[in-house]
Amino acid sequence: MSAETATGGIAYWLRRLGGGVTGGIANLGYASRFLLAILWYTPAAFRRIQLTLREIYFAGVLSLVIILMSGLFVGMVLSLQGYESLKRYGADEQLGILVALALVRELGPVIAGLLFASRAGSAITAEIGLMKTTEQLAAMEMMAVNPVARVVAPRFWGGVISMPLLAALFSALGIFGAYLVGVRLIGIDAGAFWGQMHAGVDFWPDVTNGIIKSIVFGIAISLIAVFEGFGAKPTAEGVASATTRTVVMSSLAILALDFVMTVFMFRGATGV
């Protein structure tokens, strides 16, 4: 490779890197403005609360099966794995607290968030993207109806409200699954299982931290879903790639936000 070609190659990659970074920052700016627009039109959307209730049904109620089933199985597996580890140290009666803390603090919000992004986030993006492709959003605009107020804000809030409820149900079913395996199958004393959990899990900070995480995840997933749908190219390919981006971006956002929030919550709890 000649020196000139190598220089051209470096310039090309630098341009691509610069383009990627500035594009990413611009997108972040658009998303922030989009969030402000949603908040601005939220009172108008809430005046017809049935629109938001309908979205809670589509995003929340219709996600119940996958959330509840996943919660149950995760709790059961966690119980089996936890018992195997705790038994080595003679602490098998601590199973209740282990499962409860793991689910309430971490697994409940994170796994429910990942499932919610896949199930409801992708559906929201695809629906808005298809509305754009079939000119339904343009028709709304031409009827002097703002699509952000009529279509986007109710879906955003439907997701934000549904997510913490789904995470709570995920954790509840997970604990029930752990009870089935730990107490019913393995034979740990039920009193010890529930008693340890009762004594070791505090509403503040354990449960509240989990709730805060699930609310933040709900905001992130819902914003990404409506933003990608609204900005999707009005073609079949455009909607498909927007839907994929929603799942990928939401999953990465959940994991990154979880790490950041856990660091702050851990520092807050321990003073480290």
Add this chain to the structure above:
Amino acid sequence: MSPTAKPSASRAPAGIATWRVEPGAAAVELADVTFGYDSRTVLKGITMTIPRGKIVAIMGGSGCGKTTILRLIGGQLRPRSGTIRVGGLSVPDLDADALYDLRRKYGMLFQFGALFTDMSVFENIAFPMREHTELPEELIRDLVLMKLQAVGLRGAAHLMPAELSGGMARRVALARAIALDPMLVMYDEPFAGLDPISLGVVGQLIRRLNDALSITSVLVTHDVYESLKIVDYLYFVSEGRIVAAGTPEEVRASSDPFVRQFVDGEPDGPVPFHYPAPSYRDELFADVG
């Protein structure tokens, strides 16, 4: 008031809502309008007048900028230069609130209807009434049935858009477009993909509703045969410019090469059959010697 005079309350929603064009004044006026995306210029110096109460067709081949003109009139796009006035109001100068108020006086029929797929036919037509009026439910019901009766689909009120044929969907969209008795109705390719019967029905409905409701209609289409039967005036657009204009009689009698090619459906002419390319011979023999 002259058609180009600005109404006194051009930025006041109430002023727009109550504003009326004087009889005989133009409903829509475009003067030297230029529009483009980035380096590509789509429209070059478009000037046209659409008189009140008339049906005006904008015709031209695919991708010549016809739909862009509708989007400019609707305020969804802003021109690079030139003026666009609807009932005397300069559309590009309106702020968001004033633009939305102006759009309440618009009706628009999209190419494939753009019906809301999660609502029934009834709900689709009731949608603009529910959004913009405080009418009681009984009155909305009666109005919706009247609009559906006008397009011959009162019996289909309970159907979902997925259950409609292309022609029926277009008629429902037409009923929705006139739901609030607009001043101006814009039709984007209303005849595309319709069978001959539906085509005739939609064409006649456009004419009948335009006359019965005293509205102004702008029709973007490339269906010459159907358009010549119902419109009052035609503009031909090619490569972003108006290349011909006239009444249906003038168009039929025209010897303009573009008009003749368009009306007679000739494959080659001012609009070439071949996309610009290097010499065929040179390309075929590029590898030889």
